[in-house]
Amino acid sequence: MRLSELFTKTSKTIPADEKSRNAQLLIQAGYIHKEMAGVYSYLPLGKRVLDNIAQIIREEMNDIGGQELLMSTFQNKNIWEKTGRWSDVVIDNWFKTKLLNGTEVGIGLTHEEPIINMLKPYVNSYKDLPLYIYQLQTKYRNELRAKSGIMRGREFYMKDLYSFSRTQEEHEDFYTKTAAAYQKIYKRLGIGDITYYTYASGGYFSKFSHEFQTITDIGEDTVYLSKDKKLAINKEVYDDELLKELGLNKSELIEKRAVEVGNIFPLGSKYSDTIGLFYLDKEGKRQSIVMGCYGIGVSRLMGLLAEHFSDDRGLVWPQRVAPFQIILVSLGDDKKVLEEAEKVYKRLTEKGIAVLYDNRDLHPGEKFSDADLLGIPYRVVISQKTVEKQRLELKKRIESKSELVTLDQIVSKITRD
Amino acid sequence: MRLSELFTKTSKTIPADEKSRNAQLLIQAGYIHKEMAGVYSYLPLGKRVLDNIAQIIREEMNDIGGQELLMSTFQNKNIWEKTGRWSDVVIDNWFKTKLLNGTEVGIGLTHEEPIINMLKPYVNSYKDLPLYIYQLQTKYRNELRAKSGIMRGREFYMKDLYSFSRTQEEHEDFYTKTAAAYQKIYKRLGIGDITYYTYASGGYFSKFSHEFQTITDIGEDTVYLSKDKKLAINKEVYDDELLKELGLNKSELIEKRAVEVGNIFPLGSKYSDTIGLFYLDKEGKRQSIVMGCYGIGVSRLMGLLAEHFSDDRGLVWPQRVAPFQIILVSLGDDKKVLEEAEKVYKRLTEKGIAVLYDNRDLHPGEKFSDADLLGIPYRVVISQKTVEKQRLELKKRIESKSELVTLDQIVSKITRD
Numbered sequence: 001m002r003l004s005e006l007f008t009k010t011s012k013t014i015p016a017d018e019k020s021r022n023a024q025l026l027i028q029a030g031y032i033h034k035e036m037a038g039v040y041s042y043l044p045l046g047k048r049v050l051d052n053i054a055q056i057i058r059e060e061m062n063d064i065g066g067q068e069l070l071m072s073t074f075q076n077k078n079i080w081e082k083t084g085r086w087s088d089v090v091i092d093n094w095f096k097t098k099l100l101n102g103t104e105v106g107i108g109l110t111h112e113e114p115i116i117n118m119l120k121p122y123v124n125s126y127k128d129l130p131l132y133i134y135q136l137q138t139k140y141r142n143e144l145r146a147k148s149g150i151m152r153g154r155e156f157y158m159k160d161l162y163s164f165s166r167t168q169e170e171h172e173d174f175y176t177k178t179a180a181a182y183q184k185i186y187k188r189l190g191i192g193d194i195t196y197y198t199y200a201s202g203g204y205f206s207k208f209s210h211e212f213q214t215i216t217d218i219g220e221d222t223v224y225l226s227k228d229k230k231l232a233i234n235k236e237v238y239d240d241e242l243l244k245e246l247g248l249n250k251s252e253l254i255e256k257r258a259v260e261v262g263n264i265f266p267l268g269s270k271y272s273d274t275i276g277l278f279y280l281d282k283e284g285k286r287q288s289i290v291m292g293c294y295g296i297g298v299s300r301l302m303g304l305l306a307e308h309f310s311d312d313r314g315l316v317w318p319q320r321v322a323p324f325q326i327i328l329v330s331l332g333d334d335k336k337v338l339e340e341a342e343k344v345y346k347r348l349t350e351k352g353i354a355v356l357y358d359n360r361d362l363h364p365g366e367k368f369s370d371a372d373l374l375g376i377p378y379r380v381v382i383s384q385k386t387v388e389k390q391r392l393e394l395k396k397r398i399e400s401k402s403e404l405v406t407l408d409q410i411v412s413k414i415t416r417d
Numbered sequence: 418m419r420l421s422e423l424f425t426k427t428s429k430t431i432p433a434d435e436k437s438r439n440a441q442l443l444i445q446a447g448y449i450h451k452e453m454a455g456v457y458s459y460l461p462l463g464k465r466v467l468d469n470i471a472q473i474i475r476e477e478m479n480d481i482g483g484q485e486l487l488m489s490t491f492q493n494k495n496i497w498e499k500t501g502r503w504s505d506v507v508i509d510n511w512f513k514t515k516l517l518n519g520t521e522v523g524i525g526l527t528h529e530e531p532i533i534n535m536l537k538p539y540v541n542s543y544k545d546l547p548l549y550i551y552q553l554q555t556k557y558r559n560e561l562r563a564k565s566g567i568m569r570g571r572e573f574y575m576k577d578l579y580s581f582s583r584t585q586e587e588h589e590d591f592y593t594k595t596a597a598a599y600q601k602i603y604k605r606l607g608i609g610d611i612t613y614y615t616y617a618s619g620g621y622f623s624k625f626s627h628e629f630q631t632i633t634d635i636g637e638d639t640v641y642l643s644k645d646k647k648l649a650i651n652k653e654v655y656d657d658e659l660l661k662e663l664g665l666n667k668s669e670l671i672e673k674r675a676v677e678v679g680n681i682f683p684l685g686s687k688y689s690d691t692i693g694l695f696y697l698d699k700e701g702k703r704q705s706i707v708m709g710c711y712g713i714g715v716s717r718l719m720g721l722l723a724e725h726f727s728d729d730r731g732l733v734w735p736q737r738v739a740p741f742q743i744i745l746v747s748l749g750d751d752k753k754v755l756e757e758a759e760k761v762y763k764r765l766t767e768k769g770i771a772v773l774y775d776n777r778d779l780h781p782g783e784k785f786s787d788a789d790l791l792g793i794p795y796r797v798v799i800s801q802k803t804v805e806k807q808r809l810e811l812k813k814r815i816e817s818k819s820e821l822v823t824l825d826q827i828v829s830k831i832t833r834d
Contacts, residue, residue, distance in 0.1 A: 042486060067424055072458045138555070
């Protein structure tokens with residue numbers, strides 16, 4: 001894409017009404033627009049980042065047998081009343097609205113109840129299970145305060161997967177498999193080495209649930225970390241009993257700030273039993289289904305990546321997430337330079353590389369500072385000097401040194417990364 | 418995908434609470450699930466159809482310079498009050514909800530106001546225009562009655578594009594370009610030859626707007642059609658004056674039922690003026706922006722295609738829209754048949770063809786009637802007979818005759834279509 005055609009512009013002014021660094025940066029770079037506290041629109045660059053993260057998650061969920069669907073936003077009161085979760089006392093962050101005839105409807109904040117109900121015509125026999133069903137969808141939660149930018153929104157984009165297993169053992173197998181898929185996702189997003197499988201509070205259904213916590217100074221959670229054992233304990237469940245159970249010593253744990261980037265919950269059979277989803281086993285006997293749910297906040301991850309990888313010049317997107325792989329910058333209005341830039345833009349694009357071509361008539365300093373703020377992983381500069389030398393100037397966003405290279409070298413470098 | 422792994426199943430029972438044929442068929446075939454009147458979830462097959470339609474629209478919108486973003490669902494009352502459209506009297510199908518602090522928020526039914534407001538930091542000079550901005554997004558409208566399945570939902574998926582031009586002439590150029598892009602979309606969806614550019618009521622801003630009406634017996638609208646001139650007039654604006662203006666004779670027009678599958682509205686400068694979005698011309702003088710909006714209902718199109726192309730055996734998806742290109746059916750449990758089926762499944766998939774492999778242990782009749790109900794364009798059968806003849810049995814969903822062909826012939830046929 002040509003930068004001259006992109007409607008967003010960068011801004012040097014830090015938005016006064018934003019306390020969180022992710023929202024400040026993403027607004028200044030033109031990735032998002034604030035509609036109200038906790039509610040953001042995703043502008044073209046932001047939409048590309050969101051889609052890139054979603055696609056990585058989708059691929060890994062498909063890989064473990066997930067089937068993608070899209071549940072409705074509007075929620076049927078009758079279904080939620082069965083589990084008692086329609087009540088605003090039980091679930092304190094519902095948004096609700098009304099049909100013209102007065103019927104109350106909920107605005108989807110999670111989808112256990114409707115997915116269980118939807119499955120009724122499809123699940124009868126043990127042959128119909130196990131099932132792993134997921135969606136990538138906007139969710140709505142009525143947060144009292146929303147000060148963390150896109151890391152905790154009233155309206156946010158998430159992946160939620162629901163598993164339906166025949167036995168506890170089958171459930172646990174999938175639970176483990178999902179945990180591994182989550183680690184793959186974080187690795188592809190560039191946070192594999194700082195993201196830990198974490199013991200957290202289990203809620204109603206089991207002693208513990210598991211979170212994935214990314215260790216970062218911007219975190220709001222506190223975890224106790226064992227680097228050797230590659231696991232962490234959320235402060236909320238950190239006690240001697242658990243340490244003993246996990247065979248951990250206080251001395252090997254370090255206290256760290258962290259951000260929750262995923263969670264997996266054992267749900268048992270409570271919801272499916274209540275709504276009336278069962279299966280018949282080989283002997284024709286009615287059995288309960290063992291459920292799990294598995295969430296990853298896509299917009300939250302985008303916020304974390306924006307904030308964690310930023311520096312004082314702006315965003316620093318990991319390779320797989322960046323809206324473009326290369327920002328191509330032409331310097332000056334020399335005809336040869338512009339011709340060469342067009343040629344390089346065309347050739348890189350043909351190679352399937354996403355290139356943002358800064359063809360604007362601006363001073364080099366402005367173009368470079370925009371390239372830094374936008375956080376595109378590679379900057380390629382074409383100037384009179386590079387044309388003379390028949391090379392291109394390549395610099396990584398995270399490095400300060402540039403090098404003169406050929407187009408083929410750029411292609412092989414980016415394809416490899 | 419293997420049909421044995423898909424969680425949905427077909428049903429022979431017509432859902433009692435559905436009057437519309439599109440919802441009946443799509444529910445029986447397991448494409449959608451009804452949550453409440455006018456609110457449906459999209460199951461894996463339905464999601465694939467929705468995505469296919471959306472992708473065709475996206476490509477054509479990008480082709481005319483559209484920039485894709487994703488606006489929020491939640492709407493800021495303050496912005497809508499400026500144009501007077503917050504009022505439930507003016508807009509009678511708002512859904513609204515409340516933040517915990519009591520602040521009212523709207524649930525997005527269209528996005529003129531927030532998009533104009535979002536553009537304020539980005540549009541100043543004539544150099545920043547024209548702009549064409551669109552999204553593919555779930556919208557919510559509080560319809561009093563919702564009896565048309567996914568063709569008129571309370572929650573529905575649509576593409577909405579907004580154009581911002583410097584002059585009336587520039588606006589009209591783009592308006593014409595969009596009309597052409599819409600025709601391309603309908604052609605790719607398989608309804609090009611029955612979809613007409615139609616004069617309709619203009620609302621506040623101009624004498625006429627334009628709709629695209631697909632001629633079909635299932636239509637709720639009435640249009641007067643000139644096949645020669647490739648245009649139609651909606652009954653609501655059909656009068657002698659318009660006929661004269663368009664140089665049409667009553668005698669050359671035929672009355673037909675039709676479904677609106679798109680609309681393009683000239684908006685003038687009313688909303689942008691009111692919200693305060695202007696540009697400075699070359700002389701530094703403040704000027705109004707000329708706007709247009711352009712909608713296509715993605716889920717409505719899916720409903721139309723489902724209903725219009727169906728027959729008494731089920732769905733008949735157009736090639737580009739179908740969730741899979743081929744349904745591969747193995748007959749019997751002969752080892753050679755199953756091996757051949759696996760091999761063919763693998764090879765077709767490797768060629769990039771979307772194949773649904775019916776590997777279930779069912780009677781041929783059941784498999785064939787499911788293949789018909791699901792509406793996959795091509796059926797490939799592997800049986801003892803085809804294995805002996807070293808051929809595959811190919812049948813189009815819309816034809817009754819099958820033929821024995823080679824795998825290469827199938828690949829070239831499907832790639833060509």
